[in-house]
Every structure is written in C-alpha cells, then in structure tokens.
Amino acid sequence: MKxxxxxxxxxxxxxxxxxxxxxxxQGTWARGFAIAEWLENGYRVRRISDDTTLPDVFTVDExxxxxxxxxxxxx
Numbered sequence: 388m389k390x391x392x393x394x395x396x397x398x399x400x401x402x403x404x405x406x407x408x409x410x411x412x413q414g415t416w417a418r419g420f421a422i423a424e425w426l427e428n429g430y431r432v433r434r435i436s437d438d439t440t441l442p443d444v445f446t447v448d449e450x451x452x453x454x455x456x457x458x459x460x461x462x
Contacts, residue, residue: 405420406432408432429447432445
C-alpha cells in the first residue's frame with residue numbers, strides 16, 4: 388500500500404512517478420525523470436540517472452507519465 392506521500396492528490400502525479408518532460412526548445416518529450424516535489428504551479432522533477440533534482444518548475448502540461456514502448460525487444 389502506498390503512503391499518503393506517494394499517492395496521487397487532487398489529480399497530481401505521485402512523488403517518484405517516472406515521467407517524461409517536454410523539451411521547451413524542440414517540443415519533444417524526454418524520458419528518464421521522476422516527480423521530486425509538488426509545487427503550487429507545477430512539479431519539480433529529478434533526473435533518474437544521477438538523482439539530481441532540476442531547479443526548473445514544470446507545469447502539468449510539460450509533464451506526463453512515462454510510456455513503455457511496446458513491441459520492441461529492448462523494452
């Protein structure tokens with residue numbers, strides 16, 4: 388069972404949920420991030436590869452749950 392801290396709250400993604408983040412320059416989605424913190428105006432995310440929390444705040448439109456690619460042998 389998830390703790391209150393990990394559960395979704397008011398439609399928010401749960402802390403530690405793996406997400407994709409929209410690149411603000413190219414508009415593409417980058418993988419390899421997780422929700423680090425909820426803020427009033429969005430999310431703060433951390434990079435999974437080195438566990439670094441990024442200083443930028445991402446709005447709900449710039450973050451989406453990671454999607455597992457299907458049908459490819461390496462996923």
